[in-house]
Amino acid sequence: MRTPSPASPLLSVTSLKKSVPGGRVLFDGLDMAVAPGEFVAIMGESGAGKSTLLNLIAGLDTADSGSIAIRGTVLDGLDDDARTKLRLAAIGFVFQAFHILPHLTLAQNVALPLVLQHMKAREAEERAHAMLASAGLSGRGNDFPRALSGGELQRVAIARALVHKPALILADEPTGNLDPETAARILELFATAVRESGAGVLLVTHSHVAAAVADRTLLLARSGLREHDGR
Amino acid sequence: MxxxxxxxxxxxxxxxxxxxxxxxxxxxxxxxxxxxxxxxxxxxxxxxxxxxxxxxxxxxxTVNGDADFQVHARTPLGFEEALYPKLARTPGIAAASPVVELPASIDGKVPLTLLGIDPFRAGLVTPNLMGRPVAAETTQTAAPPSATDNALGETSIFLSQAALLALNKKPGDEIQVSAAGQTLAFTIAGTLPGVAEGQRLAVVDIATAQWRLNRLGRLQRVDLKFVEGADEPRVRNALAALLPRDAEIVNETTQERRTDALSxxxxxxxxxxxxxxxxxxxxxxxxxxxxxxxxxxxxxxxxxxxxxxxxxxxxxxxxxxxxxxxxxxxxxxxxxxxxxxxxxxxxxxxxxxxxxxxxxxxxxxxxxxxxxxxxxxxxxxxxxxxxxxxxxxxxxxxxxxxxxGDAADPRRAPGWRIALALLLAGAVCAFLPAIGGLPLFGYISVAFLLAGGVGAMPLLARVLLTPLQHVTFGVSGHLASKHLWGAPSQAAIALCGIVASTSLMIAMAVMVWSFRNSVDSWLVQILPADIYLRVEGDDYNAFAPDVQQRMATVPGLQSIHFRKVTPLRLSPDQPPITLLAEDIDPANPSALLPLIGSSRPIPDGAIPVWLSEPATWLYPYRAGDYMDLPLSGASGSTRVFVAGIWRDYGRQQGTVAMASPDYVRLTGDRLRSDAAISLKPGADSASLPDAMRAVMPPSLAGRVSFVPSRDLRKLSLQIFDRSFAVTYLLEAIAILVGLAGVAATFSAQTLARTKEFGMLRHIGVLKRQIVGMLAAEGALLGSVGVVAGIGLGIAISQVLIHVINPQSFHWTMETRLPFVLFATVAVALVAASAGTALIAGRRALSGDAIRAVREDW
Amino acid sequence: MRALKWALALILLATIGHAADTPVLPNYAEVRPGVTLSFPRDHGAHPEFRTEWWYITGWLDTEDGRSVGFQVTFFRTRTSTDQRNDSAFAPKQILFAHAALSDPQTGHLLHDQRIAREGFGLAQASMADMDVTLNDWTLKRDANGRMTTHAGGKDFALDLGFTPTQPVMLEGEEGYSRKGPLPAQASHYYSLPHLLVSGTVTRNGRKAAVKGTAWLDREWSSAYLAPGAVGWDWAGFNFDDGGALMAFRIRDAQGQALWAGGSYRDAKGALTHLAPGDVAFAPVRRWHSPRTGTDYPVEQNLSVRLGPATKEWRIAPLFDDQELDSRAGGGPVYWEGAARVHGGRGYLELTGYFKPLKM
Structure with missing residues (x-):
């Protein structure tokens, strides 16, 4: 893994334009930069394109125009395989719907990114167990997700997002499916974990509570992103 | 990894x-x-x-021994034995073994091939045909006189192990051998140790075969062995130059080709x-x-x-x-x-x-x-x-x-180009000819049609379901059609299975049904007499002329027509064609033969024959042509005129029908084994068999069967059904597999739709309405599948009937649709689909469904 | 070949057989005294009799000075097959033949055989003169009296010509040679000793020119052996001075002579017919066959009473192992070997030592 020079941003988005099938333009001329280790929240109305923006950054979708660079690597010129490789190496995900695979144990779920990078199963699972422990699920690595509550599932997801020490975490409404108490606890865990890991975070959310954890908040509108001063 | x-x-x-x-x-x-x-x-x-x-x-x-190659007679009547020393003296031939070969029946129950060989010659060419006597050798040259020692003698016979087992006899026992119209006593002198296990064979001395079985002067084959290092093609040419028309050279390759071609x-x-x-x-x-x-x-x-x-x-x-x-x-x-x-x-x-x-x-x-x-x-x-x-x-x-939701966007019409291309390709292939006697393009056509039909299912489903969108028949029906419409790829997968299996099954069913009907009407045409009489076993020569005379005078008989059925080798590569000599009236051949088309006028002096339909596929002769038959004329062959073509489902390798008088004139052969009997009106058919048997030689009487044509028709159809038993079985399996596919589809979907059902229950849909919805989905899917399956099946059946069957078996038939079967299959499939959908969805109606809404997975 | 074993066993078995309904058996001609042999007709076959042979034995000298022995025999046998059998294949007459080469360097006999039923020109024996064909083997006499034979197979081949140098020697009483006490137990018998041989012997593809002396025996009979007889010893010698001796004894199961006889023709041509009491064979040395376990008296003292005197010859074989095992072709096991006596060369034949011989 290349160690980025402190001067270069972790994520750099320039003049991004995206429209949906049907013609409606989501955003045009969008610029953004995330520094390494920076925690950025993005808020906006439903349908503003927050999730689409995340997909674009993750390389899962292509913009109409503009450019995205992660750790200096420009995504536009890369083909799907290269983007996938980059995604595996550099990004971690936390979703609103958890997306924990029901047929794997918790440890196997967490170990997935490592295993996909061709780490040996035993070693990967050991690290997964350790991650689970630090997510407050120690000793439960061999359980199946079936019996877990929503909050526990999201802990597993957070562990999975961080286990491979990615440079960037993308979180899409991570507390959206949780009740307020659980949401608060999860948020706390998430914030602690990512700051410990030193990864940059892009968090998309409705919730002001969630956004409050971030270093800065951006508001997504048609014209682009602008600073949001909270509340 | x-x-x-x-x-x-x-x-x-x-x-x-x-x-x-x-x-x-x-x-x-x-x-x-x-x-x-x-x-x-x-x-x-x-x-x-x-x-x-x-x-x-x-x-x-086994029957042919291990000869390098053979000279074979083209008909069972054999060729002149004077050919044998000429073959033996040909340079390059190390040894020649003359053989008389006859079909025979032992003790009235075991049919086998009887060979007459010269052990001194056979020992050099086909040693596995040699008999081993069981007499002990206590002196150097002679043993005490007893019947078993007379191995070259006129009453000794050697049987293979399998034949002994089948007869339950051992060396030393006496047996009755029926061949060439007579039955003679022989004593078993020993075994045939060189004959492969399970093969039944009997061997006697060649002089015995010729003399006692009236085969004087003729041989059926001569087995030959090359001199080591001989120039085989040259020797073969030298031999070919010696052969009369009624003999041909045969070696292991042509034998295999014949065997192969037969079936x-x-x-x-x-x-x-x-x-x-x-x-x-x-x-x-x-x-x-x-x-x-x-x-x-x-x-x-x-x-x-x-x-x-x-x-x-x-x-x-x-x-x-x-x-x-x-x-x-x-x-x-x-x-x-x-x-x-x-x-x-x-x-x-x-x-x-x-x-x-x-x-x-x-x-x-x-x-x-x-x-x-x-x-x-x-x-x-x-x-x-x-x-x-x-x-x-x-x-x-x-x-x-x-x-x-579904992977496919329901608003987009499913692609139809590929499916159309496949269907067209299938249609084109159907018109292509056979390759090597096999309907390969026919099979490819079926595959294309199937793939095209299945590929067109999404479009067809859409077409068939669209009208239903505007018709509401209850909540259930409404929900069902909406779901099918909205999840076309899932529906399509389920349909694939049903359509594939249904269409194959329907195609086979239509073909078999058409075939059966054609055979049935053919049987009526080809069996105009009341009673048919035949001799068991492969014996072509059971009744001598005097016996035939006596049989004709039995009271109650309106008429009796004797037929001769004998194989004829027209080509070394093909199995023998059958020669049928019957009392055909050249002016009115269709009285006995189900003609296709009409019979041509016969030129003066020409001998008319009628070829069966399969024969016209295998050989290049048509009505109006002349052809050569290897019956003994002056040069061993006779020129005949093909007067017409007739339908024959009985013999796949072709039949040449000839009027009896012509046959007798050409070959002098008056021995017969089949007869067609018409009774006088009011005559007692029950007493006829006994009256007939009374005038036959006793050994024959036991082997003769009298079958009323009505029974013969029934028997033929039974054989037909038995032949297709395996096909029926496979059809049933196909249907079951299709149903299993439907069940799998529904069960898989239901699990995924648990949330959906729960949601429906939440908003107030009654349990029985959900049940109805599932049943309706299943029924709709089944209906679409059945309709498509039957349609595709009929299309494929036409390829089977008009391409694959003629090219494989050289016969044609008329299409008949089994409507009753269609209706049954339709009802059964729709019901089964609805049923499986219901069973699969049972879970959905349990408490799980409601709870599932709350959860994610 | 192994297959032929059974075949030949069978024909010889078949000499006594019947068909299911009473078959018509052949009438075998009887050998009677007083029949004059006339030639060339009697060089040919006599198919009415049961058994017949053309038996040539002799010594061959090769170009490199070695001597080998040879035997070529053609047999004819009339089987007891049903005489009504009209088939051209009917095995009414069977021809079979042996050929053997005795080379001391080889140490055992090289031999081959043929067998076929007479017919179709492929195997036949002429009745007019000596002309026997058996597939590819032949024995033929031309108008000048010279005989030629071709016999042999994979291991060796003999192409020899025989020129008679002496007149026919009638055995027994003018060719009526008795073999037992009953008058019918006899054969018609003549010999041609001192045949001059020239020709080739082919071995391993190489032809070698040979010259030598041979002896032809011709016999035909329908009842050869008396009951109780198991075999015979036979000796035929060409003497260097031009004389010829044939002596035989028929043995019984105990090894005693049941009958004996022979002929001696001196150098000037005076023929002495030997009565049973005039001939005695006394075994001196036996050879044990490792293959069949048979003991053959290969060295014998032959004493012959000629008039008042008795002459004795010690018969010594060229080498011991000259056993001919023709069981592969269904024939007997016997010893047929080139042998020497003082002043002459010839052949010694010992039959019936392995198992009793039946004819």
Missing amino acids: AADMCGLSGVATRWMIAGEWRAHPARVILAALAIAVGVALGFAVHLINASALNEFSRAVR RAYRVNLDMVALMALLTGGFLAFSAQALSVARRRSQFALLRVLGVQRRALLFQVLVEGAVVGGIGAALGLGAGLFLAQGALSFLGGDLGGGYFSGTRPQLIFAPGAALSFFGLGLLAALIGSVLPARQAAQAQPAIALKDA
């Missing part, structure tokens, strides 16, 4: 596959079983074919039917895989998001398919062996086709074939996985992750 270029992680793949199987073992087992059934059927049929053919070859080789079409057809079973199994595997992938769309999307490359995902699904296919194929091989063993024991080597009589062949395991069928099973599973795999890999992860 090491890392490789596409980024496939072995550990991840292992986890994903194992996890999936642990969670849903039933589905995996089902898919494996489907492949297993297909492979088992295909492999079993192939093994049976191979074993039977092997058996048949052995039988032929090749039948066996290939059977192989094809078995492959269809494999295909249906493949479809089921495809359904299972497709559903499994569809269900796991979001999981696959997650993997893509986490960073799994497209190719890696593709490979994972393919690996799953391969493992399922491998397990299924391995199971199938084992089951196939078991099936084949059972079938050989119970049905015989021809599976009821009537080609190979008597012995139950031994099963020969064919490692090469086993490997091929294993490969085919694997291939079927892989092909069934490819499409879903590609789908999984190509899917947009973002959309899939949200699990927002």
